[in-house]
Amino acid sequence: MNVFDKFFKKFAYKFPKGYPDLNNPHDKILLESILSELGINIFEVTNREISSNTKKAIQYIINNTDLGFKTQTDIKRLGNPKKISGEEFQNVIKDILGATNIEIYAPRTGPNPSGKFDMYEFDTKDFGPVKIILSGGGNLGEKYEQDFVAKAKQLAGIPNEDLPDDLQTLYNTLKIDNEELSPNDISFAGATDTKRSLDLRGPQDVGQTISDLTIKANGNSYFISLKNKSGSGIYSGKTIPFIYEEDGEIIYDSSKRESDRDIDIIFDIFNIDEERLAQGLNNYVNQTGEVDNYSPININDEDFKNILASSFGYGYYYVRETGKDQVKVIPILNKKDAIDAVGDIKSTEIKYPGPNTKQLTINIITDSPLFGVSKYSIAVRNTQGKLLPLSLRISKVK
Secondary structure (H helix, E strand, O other): OHHHHHHHHHHHHHHOOOOOOOOOOOHHHHHHHHHHHHHOOOEEEEEHHHHHHHHHHHHHHHHOOOOEEEEOOOEEEEOOOOOOOHHHEEEEEEEHHOOOEEEEEOOOOOOOOOOOEEEEEEEEOOOOOEEEEEEEEEOHHHHHHHHHHHHHHHHHOHHHHHHHHEEEHHHHHHHOHHHOOOOEEEEEEEOOOOOOOOOOOOOOOHHHHHEEEEEEEEOEEEEEEEEEEEEOOEEEEOOOOOOEEEEOOEEHHHHHOOOOHHHHHHHOOOOOOHHHHHHHHHHHHHHHOOOOOEEEEEOOOOHHHHHHHHHHOOEEEEEEEOOOOOOEEEEEHHHHHHHHHOOEEEEEEEEEOOOOOOOOOEEEEEOOOOOEEEEEEEEEEOOOOOOOOOOOEEOOOO
């Protein structure tokens, strides 16, 4: 008896015909699942097929649950405004989709492009392989971006003076005649991949990468980064691999210390004590130890100015909401603009986690020719309200 005979003898009962009919999608999925468990992969599924499967699966989840899920601009994302837990979501996809072999990828790990949300990869009988990013349902910043772009598209073609003040301000700065625009000249890019790297050499041209709104006019493409009044995130990093849980204790593993350039740069510039960070997280879990307070730190100002300028980048217009239908437009078009966006560093302070907080926070005050007195925050924390894994985020908070 050869290997194929043994295989079909063992698994024939699983297939209606006693063998896998490769023209039957259910049989094909079942065969792939069996082979996958045996460590064999004979089918290659394209990203396009997975995206199509995911779109169908997400719509099925929405139609067959009452948990408040909603679609997102990115078809791989499932909005989760009620913030059900990851464990609850696994039960949903098992019950609703019959999901098997569920793999969970933390932000910026494996195939997950999100810097904030987990990705769930699994097989289904009816839809095939699926990859869903369970997101927060769209925050106020995302809604502002989408509403702004929708308004620009809807009003394309009318005179500038008939536009609301925010669009007038933007177009006057860019010297764009709205009467010459059509909706096709205006595109929303908020769902695309905007990850960047920190660079000690300073800022790079990232306009197309970070653009939320792109306008084609006057023979040019104008890249625009939109921020609502509270929008402040300027860099989201990968997860930190050298702080993790082992046997119920948070530990620092020095052997994994130099595994990510961005993380290394920030930890080195601010002389972050990894052991103290791990112990602070243990103190949070056990509610022990002393509460840490902010303390001043000395850093290499020039290095950090370059790092912060690299997180801004250049090649775009920074458009910040200041009031109802009011915006401030700041061109950050070249390296000097990015450096000026940072300005001079006036003070820095650090606070470690402890019994009352599970994040490490660094505050930096600068005086910028473009933004005036500004405050930046570097947070080392889990971005989903959990304890681990930690990731790195830089925000402009003032």
